[in-house]
Structure formats: structure tokens, C-alpha cells
Amino acid sequence: MRRRSQSKWTVQESQFCAFEMLASLAGKLLQESESSASSNASEGHECDSIGKNCFKQEIQYDDKPLKPKCFEQGRCEASVAASELTTENGDDSKDFRCAENNAILECTLTKTDPACSEEINGDLKYGSFPGNVDDHSPYFGESYNGKTENAFKQERDPTGLETQALNIANNGPSKDPVKFDRVVKLLSCRDPVPSVPFTRHRNDIKLGSRDDEENFSRFKRLSKRFKASRPPTRTGDRRIRKLLTSKYWKVATKLKDFEHYRFGGKRPLFRKRKTYYNYHRYQYDMLYKQRKIFDRKSITSSPEKDMNGDKCSTAAMSDRGASPLQFLWDIIRVYRSSLIKHPTSSRILVVQMVFDRLLHFTCIYFLLWFWGMSYLDLFSGTVKFSIKSFRIPELYIEVPESATVGSLKRTVMEAVTALIGGGIRVGLLLQGKKVRDDSRTLSQAGISCDDNLDALGFTLEPGPAKAPPTMCSEELPLLLAYDAAPQNLTSSLATPAVNAGVPNCTSNLPLLTNSENPATDHEPVSSKTDMPTDQSLLEPRALVPVPVPATNVEALTAVAVNQNFQKSELAQRRIWRPFSISEVEALVQAVEEIGTGRWRDVKLRAFESADHRTYVNLKDKWKTLVHTAKISPQQRRGDPVPQELLDRVLVAHAYWAQHQAKKQQSKHHHHRHGTPSITDTTEADRKGVARVPIGTM
């Protein structure tokens, strides 16, 4: 009997470590497959002898790009899997928010080479549960000590469905189409209501204290060995946060969402940072799934695997002549749309659109993009992953009541395009019925704030595919945040254009809550016929190998992914608005009068009507002004600020700094002696009396 043990190394985390690790890991795997074209016959042997070190080095976070042989040439595979979950109270599984709260990010690294696996397994099994093993599998039969594992498996997977899924994923789907269908459903999980057993056992695992305890201790042991899997320390966490802020704020935001989804609705205990320890402790409660992905070489050599490997994606994509972008139409829906009262004008309609979740395919796109891989890589054996529950922002659209139906559709289309890319067609529903006459005005069509606040609906349908706009890459690719990541992907983080088209009136608007109407939620808003779905991609029957230049697909994918994410999830950054000279003037003036510690007052006095300037903006601008004033003119960039203004900046800065120091001093003095000091100007400040003396200016 063929002996093959399987090692799994599974860590589940929220926050950033998972991502950090995955990115690092994926990057290194890629690096290896790229740079190690020349390997030799002694691989297996070498690996046996240095297996532990190999692996340890491999997933170590800190640099050290050592290349263990056993990771070369796609023989080792990383698998990240996550699935749709519902809540424990399965009855509520239709609840949008419930489902949202269960995003799971899970990483499974699977070592597949038999020659290497044993050594590594010895090291890695600490962190893994031996689930997902089919007793009848010739691959696994021998290497398991049946009882415990079986019991555990039963407990976790009472129907065996998951086991089947994994088994089939491992061994290929061709033998039992029916079973495979089930499994495909399970794995792809487009259905927001996954099978109950699947859900339940995971929750059991996550919440069960016994397992938690066990896992945690396992994890601790594991983390001693592998730096990458260490429990994030405060410092580490902080470092990663730092890493992900600023230029990488977008990802940080996204990851925060993960965190939110992961824990937001389920474990109040973990909402607060105070419970940091417990929080992290529970992060390592684990894990359920691993999937082996096809070996790159065997895909090309085995016709059977061709059926569900590489060619699948190629066929599915090219078959429909679709740009990868169009995959999205199948998974983006308007979850709810309604009219909202405009804060000031009754003649203006404000349309609120809440999008359905982006299901896991979109998330896959994101990760592909994140790792700089192409869609085809998904099927060619490098990594496999999915993540659930991305959110795209709500959309607010203002239109005058006198606007036409057509213009509303167009406006929505533009806004949505800004969010997720082009090539969409927007339909308008009123009371569930399509409004077709584009030429009528909204009030003629019966759309007004007065009566039907909730009767409005939209459909998003795939429209004529447009060529993705070219991207400019002004900033470094996000991937560079991880030194191991491939750097050849020219991803762009250019400022998205969303704000231009979408009035940012979120904060001003009273939200109509609890107005969800489940009946309209699942309006067939996406074409059932044209759209490639994730399922169709995995489905054997859908596979009609069509030769297509892979490079095109890759290119398109990269672009689409980038755009989609930069424009949806990542599109909330305020657009950059350089300060004009007159604004600077006003700011300087105000600070001269008010001082540097009362930015709210500055805002109120000088920028009251400038909605796009917050007091934080002003404070930041002052900061940069001071800096600009201090450096030499040659070092300055951008629109030159008149030297006269900069001089005033310096004077005011110095004055108020001194003023503040004096205040501090007097405070201390006051404290020590208990007597008020006449130098205490706090009261004067508050009234705006104090200001930079004219003489000093």
C-alpha cells in the first residue's frame, strides 16, 4: 500500500497575522517556483534529511529566503480555505448580518510530496487536527491511528460531507459526479445558507472549550517552533498594524473588516481590546479544512485532471468571452435600496443602495491580486483559498426629483461603475416592477420621497463588457509591503473616483433601518445564463477546453481584480484636495488668532462652510505648513506657498508653542502653590482674545 502521510499546518487567526503569514508564504512559494528551475534528482533525499529545517525556514516570517528543496517546483502547496458560514442559530441564516459576522480566514499549508512529508509531518502535526481524512483513501489509510481520528472526524463532520468534499478535492471529482456536485456546492458555497452540519460542527469547534484548550496548547507548542505562527504579541501586532497603515491603509481597513466580521456579532467578549489575551487565545481555535490542489505537472500530463484543472478556468472564462471582471456581476447584488429623506431639500431624492455581500469569488480575486497571481494559478496548484464576506460600501445617490428615470439609472450605473468597475447595466424597479420608460421623470414615474420610501429597487446586470481603463501606478504596489511577495504586478492604488460621483452624505443622513424586505432581496438581478459562476467553473460538465492565450486572461484578471478592489472595498479614502493659497491664508489667519490647540475652533471660524475640510485636515495642513516653512525652499514640493505666509506660520507656531509652554508652566505653578497665576491665559484663549501680537508679525 502506498504510504503517504499528510501534514497540515493550520492556523486560524483574525487580525493581520494570517494575512501577513499568507502573503509571506505565498510570496515565498512563488519565489521558489520561479527561481528554482534547476533542481535535481536528489531533492527527495535532501528533503528528508533537512525536512524540519526546511519547513521552519520556509514559513519563518523574518526574511531568510532559504529555499528548501521540498518546496520547489510546485510540489508543496499552500492552501487557504474558508467558507461561508452561518450563525449558530441556523434558523436565522437568511439574515444578512448574521452571515456577515462569520468570516473566517483559515490557512492550511499542505505538504504533498510523499518523500518529504514525513519529516515535516513530525513537526507540523502539532498545530493540526487530523480531520478530513477518508478512511478508504489509499493515501491516508495507513498513516492514521484510527480511533481517535475517527471519533474526532465523526464529531466534526457527522454527515461526512466535508470529508467527502475534501477527499474529492484531493483525489479528483471524476468518479462520482453526483457526489462531486454536492461537494462542489459545499466547497463553493455560493449559497448563503450552507448545510447545517457543515456549519454546526465548525461552530462547535470554535466554541468548544475542550478543543480550544487543546488547540491553544498545541498552538503554543507550534509557535515555539515556527515564528510565523507565533501568537501575535502586542509588539508584533502593532508592528503589523503600522505596516499596514499609511500607504497600506486600504488593506488594513479590509483586514479590520475581517476582524469585525469574524467577531463582530458573535463574541461580545472579544470586541474590546482589553480582552486581548483571550481574544488571541481564541483565535487559534481552529480549523477544519484542507484541500490539496493539483500538482502543476500532473495537470498538464493527465487528461483526467485537465477536466477540472487548468483548462477549466480557461474554458469557463473564454467560453463566455467574458473579461474576468464580469464574474463579479454574478455576485454583486443590490441587497436593499430605498429612498432617504434629504437633510435639506425635499426636491432631491437620495437613493441608498446597500449591496449584497461579495461572495468568495471576489475574495479570491482579492487574494490573487494581493499575491500577485493570476486566476489560472488557482487551478494550477499553487494556492487555493477563499474568504467570505467582503463588504462594499453603501451607496448614496442624489438626484433631483425632476430627473428622468434614465438619468437615475445612468447615475446609479456610474456610481456602481466607480465602485466595482465598468460594464454594468442598471435596471430600476418600483414596487417590484421594472420601470422601463427612461424618459419619464421620477415623479412622473411615481418615485418620490413622500410615499414609497422602500419601493425602489435596482437590478444590476452584466452589460456590454468594456475594456478596463488603463491604470496608472503612482504608488508602490501593495505587494511590496511583504518583501517576499512578487513585485512584478503593477497594481495601482490610485485615488479612486468614487467620491466624485457619489455624494458623500452618509453622515448627514438619517438611515432608515429595519426596512429590509426579504422579498426583494433575492430579486434575480443577475443574469443566470451568461454569467460564469464559481460553481460553473468547478463543474466538470462546464468544461470545454478552449484554447485561449493564458497571458491575456492573466492580464485581464490582474487588472480586474485590482480595480474592483481598489474601487470597492478600498474606495473610502477621501480624495486629496490640495489646499489653495487662499485656504492657506485663511488657515494661517485663523491659527494666528486662535492658536494651535483648538482646531475645532479654527475650523468653525475659517472653514465653517468648507465641508470637505475637517479640523483634522486643518491640523494636518498646519503641520505640513510648519514643516514646509522650516525646510529650505529647494526642498519644498508642490505648489509653492508664498514665503510671506510661511513666515507667518513660523511666527504663529513659535508664539503659540511658547504660549502653550507658559500655560503648562503656570498650571504646574498653580498646582504646587495653589494660587492662580496671572499668566494663566486659558480663559482668554477660550474667548479668542489672545492672538499673535501684531508686533511679532
Added chain:
DNA sequence: GTTAGGG
């Protein structure tokens, strides 16, 4: 909600 400061 504001302010201060690092990025």
C-alpha cells in the same frame, strides 16, 4: 467628540 502625534 477633540486633540496630538506618528505614518
Added chain:
DNA sequence: CCCTAAC
């Protein structure tokens, strides 16, 4: 422009 801490 963002984020967080501290207030």
C-alpha cells in the same frame, strides 16, 4: 490623508 491614543 489615515489611524490611534489620550483626553
